[in-house]
Amino acid sequence: MSGSNGAKENSHKKARTSPYPGSKVQRSQVPNEKVGWLVEWQDYNPVEYTAVSVLAGPRWADPQISESNFSPKFNEKDGHVERKSQNGRYEIENGRPRNPAGRTGLVGRGLLGRWGPNHAADPIITRWKRDKSGNKITHPISGKNILQFVAIKRKDCGEWAIPGGMVDPGEKISATLKREFGEEALNSLQKSSAEKKQLEEQLHKLFSQEHLVIYKGYVDDPRNTDNAWMETEAVNYHDETGEIMDNLSLEAGDDAGKVKWVDISDKLKLYASHAQFIKLVAEKRDAHWSEDSETDCHGL
Numbered sequence: 001m002s003g004s005n006g007a008k009e010n011s012h013k014k015a016r017t018s019p020y021p022g023s024k025v026q027r028s029q030v031p032n033e034k035v036g037w038l039v040e041w042q043d044y045n046p047v048e049y050t051a052v053s054v055l056a057g058p059r060w061a062d063p064q065i066s067e068s069n070f071s072p073k074f075n076e077k078d079g080h081v082e083r084k085s086q087n088g089r090y091e092i093e094n095g096r097p098r099n100p101a102g103r104t105g106l107v108g109r110g111l112l113g114r115w116g117p118n119h120a121a122d123p124i125i126t127r128w129k130r131d132k133s134g135n136k137i138t139h140p141i142s143g144k145n146i147l148q149f150v151a152i153k154r155k156d157c158g159e160w161a162i163p164g165g166m167v168d169p170g171e172k173i174s175a176t177l178k179r180e181f182g183e184e185a186l187n188s189l190q191k192s193s194a195e196k197k198q199l200e201e202q203l204h205k206l207f208s209q210e211h212l213v214i215y216k217g218y219v220d221d222p223r224n225t226d227n228a229w230m231e232t233e234a235v236n237y238h239d240e241t242g243e244i245m246d247n248l249s250l251e252a253g254d255d256a257g258k259v260k261w262v263d264i265s266d267k268l269k270l271y272a273s274h275a276q277f278i279k280l281v282a283e284k285r286d287a288h289w290s291e292d293s294e295t296d297c298h299g300l
Contacts, residue, residue: 014272015104015224020111021157025049027105035102037091046226050108060166061113065095074116080169085117086217086231096227101218104226112228113166121176122164122234122274124214124281125150125185125206127242129263139265139288146263147287149278150185150250153258154271160262161271162278164232173233178207187253199248206244212236214280221272234277238285266290 012035018026028046033039054061063070072078074097075089091098096107097116112118129137129146136145152163163184167176181203182188188199214234221230239245252259262268264282266289268275282289 012101012104012220014220014222015099015101015229017222018105020049020106021222022051022111023049025106030103030105037098037102041103044103046103046105046107048108049106049110049225051111054109054111054113058113060168062109062115065115072115081114082119082167082169083114083116086233090116099224099226099229101220101224101229104224106225107227108225109228110225111223112225112230115228117231118228119167120164120219120230120232121167121173121180122162122232122277123177123181123207124162124234124236124277125181125239125245126236126264126281126285127239127245127261128287130242139291141291142288144286144288146265147282147285148261148263149281150181150245151260151262151270152184152252155257157271158257159271160269162234162274163259164234173235174207177235177237178203181207183253185250185252185259186248187251189253202244202248206237206239206248209237212238212281212284214277214284215273219273230272236281236284264289 016027016030016035020027025047028044034041034044050064055064057063062072072081072083074083074092076084085100087100090100109115126147126149129148131137138145150163151160153159154161163181165176165180165184167173171179182199186199186203188196191199212235214236216233217231219230219232224230250259250261264278264287266279268278270278279289281287
Protein backbone atom coordinates (compact mmCIF):
# COMPACT_ATOMS: atom_id res chain seq x y z
CA MET A 1 0.00 0.00 0.00
CA SER A 2 1.41 3.38 -0.95
CA GLY A 3 1.89 5.89 1.90
CA SER A 4 -1.07 8.23 2.01
CA ASN A 5 -1.22 9.94 -1.33
CA GLY A 6 -3.95 9.78 -3.91
CA ALA A 7 -7.49 8.51 -3.68
CA LYS A 8 -7.74 4.85 -2.88
CA GLU A 9 -11.31 4.05 -3.91
CA ASN A 10 -10.80 0.29 -3.60
CA SER A 11 -8.75 0.02 -0.45
CA HIS A 12 -10.60 2.66 1.51
CA LYS A 13 -14.33 2.31 0.88
CA LYS A 14 -15.73 0.46 3.87
CA ALA A 15 -13.79 2.72 6.25
CA ARG A 16 -15.93 5.65 5.04
CA THR A 17 -19.40 4.08 5.35
CA SER A 18 -22.18 5.35 7.62
CA PRO A 19 -23.74 4.78 10.03
CA TYR A 20 -20.73 3.57 12.02
CA PRO A 21 -21.26 -0.12 13.01
CA GLY A 22 -23.39 -0.66 16.12
CA SER A 23 -24.39 3.02 16.29
CA LYS A 24 -26.35 5.79 14.59
CA VAL A 25 -23.20 7.90 14.20
CA GLN A 26 -22.79 9.43 10.73
CA ARG A 27 -19.22 10.04 9.55
CA SER A 28 -18.29 13.33 7.90
CA GLN A 29 -18.30 12.62 4.18
CA VAL A 30 -14.87 12.20 2.61
CA PRO A 31 -14.81 12.35 -1.21
CA ASN A 32 -12.35 10.05 -3.02
CA GLU A 33 -10.05 12.90 -3.96
CA LYS A 34 -9.75 14.03 -0.31
CA VAL A 35 -8.88 10.66 1.25
CA GLY A 36 -5.09 11.11 1.16
CA TRP A 37 -3.51 13.11 4.00
CA LEU A 38 -1.19 14.84 1.50
CA VAL A 39 -4.24 16.55 0.00
CA GLU A 40 -4.78 19.78 1.94
CA TRP A 41 -8.26 20.11 3.41
CA GLN A 42 -8.52 22.89 5.97
CA ASP A 43 -12.29 22.48 6.45
CA TYR A 44 -12.01 18.76 7.29
CA ASN A 45 -14.23 18.31 10.34
CA PRO A 46 -14.45 14.63 11.35
CA VAL A 47 -16.95 13.42 13.95
CA GLU A 48 -15.49 12.21 17.29
CA TYR A 49 -16.75 8.81 18.44
CA THR A 50 -15.53 6.05 20.75
CA ALA A 51 -18.04 3.38 21.75
CA VAL A 52 -19.19 3.12 25.38
CA SER A 53 -17.98 -0.51 25.43
CA VAL A 54 -14.42 0.74 24.72
CA LEU A 55 -14.59 3.69 27.13
CA ALA A 56 -15.67 1.26 29.90
CA GLY A 57 -12.01 0.14 29.95
CA PRO A 58 -12.12 -3.61 29.21
CA ARG A 59 -8.73 -5.35 29.32
CA TRP A 60 -8.51 -5.43 25.49
CA ALA A 61 -8.78 -1.63 25.22
CA ASP A 62 -6.38 1.28 25.74
CA PRO A 63 -7.32 4.22 27.99
CA GLN A 64 -8.10 7.60 26.42
CA ILE A 65 -5.01 9.45 25.13
CA SER A 66 -5.76 12.28 27.57
CA GLU A 67 -5.33 10.08 30.66
CA SER A 68 -2.18 11.11 32.50
CA ASN A 69 -0.92 7.59 33.30
CA PHE A 70 -1.17 6.45 29.65
CA SER A 71 1.94 6.96 27.53
CA PRO A 72 1.82 4.47 24.64
CA LYS A 73 4.95 3.69 22.61
CA PHE A 74 3.61 3.99 19.08
CA ASN A 75 5.37 2.27 16.15
CA GLU A 76 6.99 -0.29 18.48
CA LYS A 77 6.30 -3.26 20.73
CA ASP A 78 4.81 -1.67 23.84
CA GLY A 79 5.10 -4.26 26.61
CA HIS A 80 2.88 -7.08 25.35
CA VAL A 81 0.94 -4.80 23.00
CA GLU A 82 2.12 -4.74 19.37
CA ARG A 83 1.82 -1.13 18.19
CA LYS A 84 3.94 -1.62 15.06
CA SER A 85 2.02 -1.57 11.79
CA GLN A 86 2.50 -4.23 9.10
CA ASN A 87 2.58 -1.31 6.64
CA GLY A 88 5.57 0.49 8.14
CA ARG A 89 5.70 3.62 10.29
CA TYR A 90 2.56 5.69 10.76
CA GLU A 91 2.39 9.38 11.65
CA ILE A 92 1.45 10.68 15.09
CA GLU A 93 -0.50 13.95 15.15
CA ASN A 94 -1.50 15.70 18.41
CA GLY A 95 -0.57 12.54 20.28
CA ARG A 96 -2.87 10.38 18.15
CA PRO A 97 -1.84 7.86 15.47
CA ARG A 98 -2.95 8.70 11.93
CA ASN A 99 -4.61 6.10 9.71
CA PRO A 100 -2.04 5.24 6.98
CA ALA A 101 -4.77 4.77 4.35
CA GLY A 102 -6.18 8.26 4.77
CA ARG A 103 -9.20 10.10 6.14
CA THR A 104 -12.32 8.25 7.30
CA GLY A 105 -14.57 11.09 8.48
CA LEU A 106 -14.36 9.94 12.11
CA VAL A 107 -11.82 10.41 14.91
CA GLY A 108 -11.51 8.48 18.17
CA ARG A 109 -11.53 4.69 18.22
CA GLY A 110 -15.12 3.70 17.44
CA LEU A 111 -15.39 0.03 18.42
CA LEU A 112 -11.65 -0.64 18.30
CA GLY A 113 -9.70 -1.11 21.52
CA ARG A 114 -6.26 0.13 20.51
CA TRP A 115 -5.09 3.49 19.26
CA GLY A 116 -3.30 2.80 15.98
CA PRO A 117 -3.21 -0.74 14.57
CA ASN A 118 -5.57 -3.38 15.97
CA HIS A 119 -4.10 -6.74 14.96
CA ALA A 120 -6.21 -9.66 13.82
CA ALA A 121 -5.48 -13.06 12.29
CA ASP A 122 -7.60 -14.77 9.64
CA PRO A 123 -7.21 -18.54 9.13
CA ILE A 124 -8.41 -19.63 5.68
CA ILE A 125 -8.97 -23.39 5.87
CA THR A 126 -9.45 -24.99 2.44
CA ARG A 127 -10.08 -28.35 0.81
CA TRP A 128 -11.03 -29.53 -2.69
CA LYS A 129 -14.72 -30.08 -3.40
CA ARG A 130 -15.16 -33.81 -4.11
CA ASP A 131 -17.90 -36.07 -5.41
CA LYS A 132 -19.19 -39.14 -3.54
CA SER A 133 -16.36 -41.25 -4.97
CA GLY A 134 -13.77 -38.80 -3.64
CA ASN A 135 -12.82 -37.29 -7.01
CA LYS A 136 -12.16 -33.56 -7.27
CA ILE A 137 -15.02 -31.64 -8.90
CA THR A 138 -14.09 -29.26 -11.72
CA HIS A 139 -16.12 -26.23 -12.72
CA PRO A 140 -17.93 -26.82 -16.06
CA ILE A 141 -16.95 -23.43 -17.50
CA SER A 142 -13.47 -22.61 -16.16
CA GLY A 143 -12.39 -26.28 -16.11
CA LYS A 144 -10.57 -25.67 -12.81
CA ASN A 145 -11.01 -27.61 -9.59
CA ILE A 146 -13.44 -26.08 -7.08
CA LEU A 147 -11.92 -25.11 -3.75
CA GLN A 148 -13.98 -24.79 -0.55
CA PHE A 149 -13.24 -22.84 2.61
CA VAL A 150 -14.71 -22.78 6.12
CA ALA A 151 -16.92 -19.69 6.51
CA ILE A 152 -18.80 -18.40 9.52
CA LYS A 153 -21.86 -16.17 9.56
CA ARG A 154 -21.08 -13.24 11.86
CA LYS A 155 -23.64 -12.55 14.58
CA ASP A 156 -22.98 -8.79 14.54
CA CYS A 157 -23.78 -8.08 10.89
CA GLY A 158 -25.05 -11.36 9.40
CA GLU A 159 -22.31 -11.45 6.73
CA TRP A 160 -20.29 -14.56 5.88
CA ALA A 161 -16.64 -14.26 6.85
CA ILE A 162 -13.33 -16.02 7.56
CA PRO A 163 -13.40 -17.26 11.20
CA GLY A 164 -10.69 -14.91 12.47
CA GLY A 165 -10.27 -12.65 15.46
CA MET A 166 -8.06 -10.35 17.45
CA VAL A 167 -4.52 -11.25 18.48
CA ASP A 168 -4.27 -11.26 22.30
CA PRO A 169 -1.39 -9.25 23.84
CA GLY A 170 1.79 -11.34 23.76
CA GLU A 171 0.17 -14.06 21.62
CA LYS A 172 1.91 -15.42 18.53
CA ILE A 173 -0.06 -15.06 15.28
CA SER A 174 0.08 -18.84 14.74
CA ALA A 175 -1.60 -19.37 18.13
CA THR A 176 -4.33 -16.83 17.33
CA LEU A 177 -5.08 -18.52 14.00
CA LYS A 178 -5.54 -21.90 15.68
CA ARG A 179 -7.44 -20.56 18.71
CA GLU A 180 -9.89 -18.47 16.68
CA PHE A 181 -10.62 -21.29 14.25
CA GLY A 182 -11.28 -23.63 17.19
CA GLU A 183 -13.53 -21.14 18.99
CA GLU A 184 -15.56 -19.92 16.03
CA ALA A 185 -15.76 -22.91 13.67
CA LEU A 186 -15.52 -25.87 16.07
CA ASN A 187 -17.09 -24.38 19.24
CA SER A 188 -14.03 -25.43 21.26
CA LEU A 189 -14.98 -23.27 24.27
CA GLN A 190 -18.02 -25.47 24.96
CA LYS A 191 -16.24 -28.85 24.71
CA SER A 192 -15.41 -31.22 27.55
CA SER A 193 -11.72 -31.60 28.41
CA ALA A 194 -11.58 -35.01 26.63
CA GLU A 195 -13.18 -33.52 23.50
CA LYS A 196 -10.84 -30.54 23.68
CA LYS A 197 -7.80 -32.84 23.79
CA GLN A 198 -8.99 -34.72 20.69
CA LEU A 199 -9.77 -31.44 18.93
CA GLU A 200 -6.33 -30.09 19.81
CA GLU A 201 -4.64 -33.10 18.18
CA GLN A 202 -6.57 -32.67 14.91
CA LEU A 203 -5.98 -28.91 14.90
CA HIS A 204 -2.28 -29.46 15.47
CA LYS A 205 -2.17 -31.70 12.37
CA LEU A 206 -3.95 -29.09 10.29
CA PHE A 207 -1.97 -26.07 11.54
CA SER A 208 1.48 -27.65 11.54
CA GLN A 209 1.56 -28.38 7.81
CA GLU A 210 2.86 -26.06 5.13
CA HIS A 211 0.86 -22.87 4.84
CA LEU A 212 0.64 -19.77 2.66
CA VAL A 213 0.63 -16.24 4.05
CA ILE A 214 -1.93 -14.65 1.74
CA TYR A 215 -1.91 -11.08 3.03
CA LYS A 216 -0.37 -8.96 5.80
CA GLY A 217 -1.36 -5.40 6.49
CA TYR A 218 -4.08 -2.76 6.61
CA VAL A 219 -7.68 -3.89 6.15
CA ASP A 220 -10.45 -1.70 4.77
CA ASP A 221 -12.94 -2.28 7.60
CA PRO A 222 -16.15 -0.42 8.56
CA ARG A 223 -14.82 -0.04 12.14
CA ASN A 224 -11.73 1.94 11.09
CA THR A 225 -11.28 5.57 12.13
CA ASP A 226 -8.66 8.26 11.57
CA ASN A 227 -6.87 7.09 14.75
CA ALA A 228 -7.55 3.34 14.95
CA TRP A 229 -7.63 0.72 12.22
CA MET A 230 -7.68 -3.02 11.57
CA GLU A 231 -4.68 -4.94 10.27
CA THR A 232 -4.57 -8.66 9.67
CA GLU A 233 -2.44 -11.59 8.67
CA ALA A 234 -4.50 -13.93 6.49
CA VAL A 235 -3.00 -17.43 6.27
CA ASN A 236 -4.17 -20.37 4.17
CA TYR A 237 -3.98 -23.90 5.61
CA HIS A 238 -4.91 -26.38 2.90
CA ASP A 239 -6.11 -29.91 3.62
CA GLU A 240 -5.03 -31.49 0.31
CA THR A 241 -6.57 -34.93 0.87
CA GLY A 242 -9.50 -33.70 2.99
CA GLU A 243 -8.76 -36.35 5.61
CA ILE A 244 -7.96 -34.02 8.52
CA MET A 245 -11.13 -31.97 8.15
CA ASP A 246 -13.23 -35.11 7.71
CA ASN A 247 -12.44 -35.85 11.35
CA LEU A 248 -13.52 -32.40 12.55
CA SER A 249 -17.21 -31.55 12.66
CA LEU A 250 -17.96 -27.89 12.11
CA GLU A 251 -19.99 -26.27 14.89
CA ALA A 252 -20.53 -22.53 15.31
CA GLY A 253 -19.30 -20.97 18.53
CA ASP A 254 -18.27 -17.65 20.11
CA ASP A 255 -19.06 -14.80 17.60
CA ALA A 256 -20.36 -17.13 14.89
CA GLY A 257 -24.04 -17.70 14.13
CA LYS A 258 -23.47 -20.49 11.58
CA VAL A 259 -20.52 -22.28 10.03
CA LYS A 260 -20.20 -24.25 6.78
CA TRP A 261 -17.98 -25.20 3.86
CA VAL A 262 -18.48 -22.68 1.05
CA ASP A 263 -17.52 -23.09 -2.62
CA ILE A 264 -15.02 -20.41 -3.65
CA SER A 265 -16.03 -18.19 -6.58
CA ASP A 266 -16.33 -14.51 -7.48
CA LYS A 267 -20.04 -14.70 -6.60
CA LEU A 268 -19.22 -14.70 -2.88
CA LYS A 269 -20.32 -11.69 -0.84
CA LEU A 270 -18.10 -11.56 2.23
CA TYR A 271 -17.32 -9.28 5.19
CA ALA A 272 -14.67 -6.51 5.00
CA SER A 273 -11.73 -7.44 2.70
CA HIS A 274 -12.33 -11.18 3.01
CA ALA A 275 -13.41 -11.70 -0.62
CA GLN A 276 -10.03 -10.34 -1.79
CA PHE A 277 -8.17 -12.76 0.50
CA ILE A 278 -10.25 -15.67 -0.81
CA LYS A 279 -9.57 -14.62 -4.41
CA LEU A 280 -5.83 -14.67 -3.71
CA VAL A 281 -6.13 -18.19 -2.25
CA ALA A 282 -7.95 -19.39 -5.40
CA GLU A 283 -5.20 -17.89 -7.58
CA LYS A 284 -2.36 -19.39 -5.51
CA ARG A 285 -4.00 -22.84 -5.54
CA ASP A 286 -4.94 -22.52 -9.25
CA ALA A 287 -8.58 -23.17 -8.34
CA HIS A 288 -11.82 -21.96 -9.92
CA TRP A 289 -12.67 -18.30 -9.30
CA SER A 290 -14.61 -16.78 -12.17
CA GLU A 291 -16.63 -17.92 -15.17
CA ASP A 292 -15.05 -15.11 -17.20
CA SER A 293 -11.66 -15.58 -18.79
CA GLU A 294 -10.58 -12.18 -17.35
CA THR A 295 -9.50 -13.08 -13.79
CA ASP A 296 -6.49 -10.94 -13.08
CA CYS A 297 -6.24 -9.57 -9.56
CA HIS A 298 -6.92 -5.86 -9.24
CA GLY A 299 -4.85 -5.28 -6.14
CA LEU A 300 -5.97 -5.09 -2.55
